[in-house]
Amino acid sequence: MSSGESGRTESASKTFYASSDDTKICVVMVGLPARGKSLIAGKALRYLAWVGISARIFNVGTYRRKLSPHPLANFFDPHNPEGEKMRWAAAEAAVSDMLKWFKESNGVVGIFDATNSTKQRRAWIHKTCTEAGIETLFVESSCDDEEIIMHNILEVKTTSPDYKGQDPEVAAQDFRNRIRNYEKVYETIDDDEKSYTYVKLINVGSTVIINQIKDYLSSRLVYYIQNLHIKPRSIWLSRHGESEFNLTGKIGGDSDISTRGEAYARALPGLLKQSGVPPGAKLTIWTSTLKRTIQTARHLAAETGYDKLEWKALDELDSGVCDGLTYEEIAEKYPEDFAARDEDKYNYRYRGGESYRDVVIRLEPIIMELERSDNIIIVTHQAVLRCIYSYFHNMSQEQSPWMEVPLHTLIKLTPRAYGTEEQRFKANIPAVSTWRGKGSSAKHQDPVDGTQPNH
């Protein structure tokens, strides 16, 4: 949009991908138990939700639990007819619900989370989906790293509802026996299935084999999945130190940091250390190309020797014709725009500028790179930080643009098997609050009582 055109709210239904493309995909997870399938499924779901694609997981285990809530390992023995019957019934119920969801809720990506361990089962899913006009993407996760398998057995499976209230040691032993039963019939995806679209992940992220990717959405998904790894690491997020514009309540711009902002920049190396960086860990500093983030990371880079990278994609949301104005001035000059932004902040695009939706789209390569990377500290801006944070915490599009992200605070995120762990470290250096509540055009507002600056 060129500068001067009126700001407008993009249709919320518009997704990241071309709206004319009506591809529907069933992502079929494949793999023995404890191979990280549900972890991959959960991450893919979070990514899809973040880029605005309607997606849902259909976990066959959840359906099976309705028929058999706490089965022992022999339930999964392929020679146990009773168990076999129930497992098929559960798979059929899940597929039937998934097809209904595609049709009635306009779903785009259904993730079919089960072992899908035989060629027969996969052929059935492929045929059922094809008949319904849905493409399939098989994602096989195999793993021969005993340490990873043991970790999955203990950390994930002993917390499964299947073993609720049981001694974790007994549960882990039973779960190992369950795996043995699956191994009796397990067939990896091979040349017999080369007409299928599939991705095979060996030891999550170390080796990837890709076959027959046919459309854009599948290629994005495969690219995302192949970037995943499960090595322990953390991601630190910080806004720049308080800027001269923050002090006067002006938005956007490329101002220097204030004296207090500089104090934060000097405190940042200590704050990062205090947050717990594993000894000898490799860490990279990412900033935007704007002065206030570069100045904030300056001492950190000099004192630690960590590599530093400037990303244009991390620049603050472009506020177009409103750049350099205060919220009060915007409300006065562009009252309709001001109200429209409050009405739907995620989708509202500034005249000649961007919306939060636009920022998410330009941040996609950052997320891909983050998934591939080890420890990263990102020094960026309020709106950009909200978008990145909402990816890790699966925060809704309505909520994320209103989230409070205080200045002079370091956020440490550590991805875990299910969800992201968070710790916050506040530098004891005062700063204004740049948070603004709906309907307000106050220069500085405290999110708690809505009136006080955060000094």
Ligand SMILES: O=P(O)(O)OC[C@H]1O[C@@](CO)(OP(=O)(O)O)[C@@H](O)[C@@H]1O
């Ligand atoms: O979307 P809202 O809530 O307006 O927040 C974004 C604004 O945050 C600010 C501060 O008010 O970012 P920044 O951290 O870069 O200083 C503005 O520059 C930017 O326009």
